[in-house]
Amino acid sequence: MTELTEKKNVPQHVAVIMDGNGRWAEKNGVSRLAGHNAGMLAMKEIVKRADVMGIKYLTVYAFSTENWKRSQEEVGGIFNLLVKFVGSELAELHKQNVRVRILGDYSQVPKAAVNSVEKALKTTDSNDGLQFNIALNYGGRQEILRAVQNISARVQAGDLAPSDITEDMISAALYTGEENGSMPDPDLIIRTSGEERLSNFLLWQCAYSELAFTDSLWPDFTPDEFEEMVIAFGSRSRRFGGR
Ligand code: IPE
Ligand code: IPE
Ligand code: MG
Numbered sequence: 188m189t190e191l192t193e194k195k196n197v198p199q200h201v202a203v204i205m206d207g208n209g210r211w212a213e214k215n216g217v218s219r220l221a222g223h224n225a226g227m228l229a230m231k232e233i234v235k236r237a238d239v240m241g242i243k244y245l246t247v248y249a250f251s252t253e254n255w256k257r258s259q260e261e262v263g264g265i266f267n268l269l270v271k272f273v274g275s276e277l278a279e280l281h282k283q284n285v286r287v288r289i290l291g292d293y294s295q296v297p298k299a300a301v302n303s304v305e306k307a308l309k310t311t312d313s314n315d316g317l318q319f320n321i322a323l324n325y326g327g328r329q330e331i332l333r334a335v336q337n338i339s340a341r342v343q344a345g346d347l348a349p350s351d352i353t354e355d356m357i358s359a360a361l362y363t364g365e366e367n368g369s370m371p372d373p374d375l376i377i378r379t380s381g382e383e384r385l386s387n388f389l390l391w392q393c394a395y396s397e398l399a400f401t402d403s404l405w406p407d408f409t410p411d412e413f414e415e416m417v418i419a420f421g422s423r424s425r426r427f428g429g430r
Contacts, residue, residue, distance in 0.1 A: 199243045203378075227268050242417070251326055290323070373396045379405045
């Protein structure tokens, strides 16, 4: 635990919208893919710091259901980077007792990336340190739709009456639910690059999340800035509708 974090209120679940790789690339006169590569290096450092700080769940938004609109070259390049990340980092993550989970329909991503993801899931499955969730081909509306379809099937089968559907059942049917260890909703959602929107991220789970924004472009976002934002969050008063 670092000095800043010691004795402070560390949230259980922090989620990050890693935005600004493209603008960072433009600013530095390099290709968008070089920007994504720099972003991956930044992500590596944030995972390490989250672990040191004692955060239990770190969720990163790596690829949205809307990101398929980008050029084939960029999309392919992002998934190649994921393969590269798993190749170079999996042993270290495993050593750190990190459990990797995927939020999203990763069956639709390129085969090499599916293979890497499955290897990461399998290797780290029984670890019980930091849970590192990668939101990959993730969309909040798609996630809710899928939950509705699953619950509807139970209703149709006669196992459940519509009036018996609860909020907890909906939470359980999301990617963050039973299939990935029923994690708490994010206490804090950080977005970099100065944009202040959710872009279809964790729409159900964000009901009471604190939101924090920074102008830093994702590749420039440092573990120290991350830690400062998380600690600043710890002193906010969360009322959950009470007084
Ligand atoms: C975020 O950076 C990474 C992904 C969406 C995959 P962007 O690529 O969106 O960067 P900007 O927003 O164009 O700067
Ligand atoms: C959100 O960033 C998705 C990820 C960080 C993976 P985008 O760059 O895709 O979001 P918009 O298009 O600015 O809303
Ligand atoms: Mg962006």
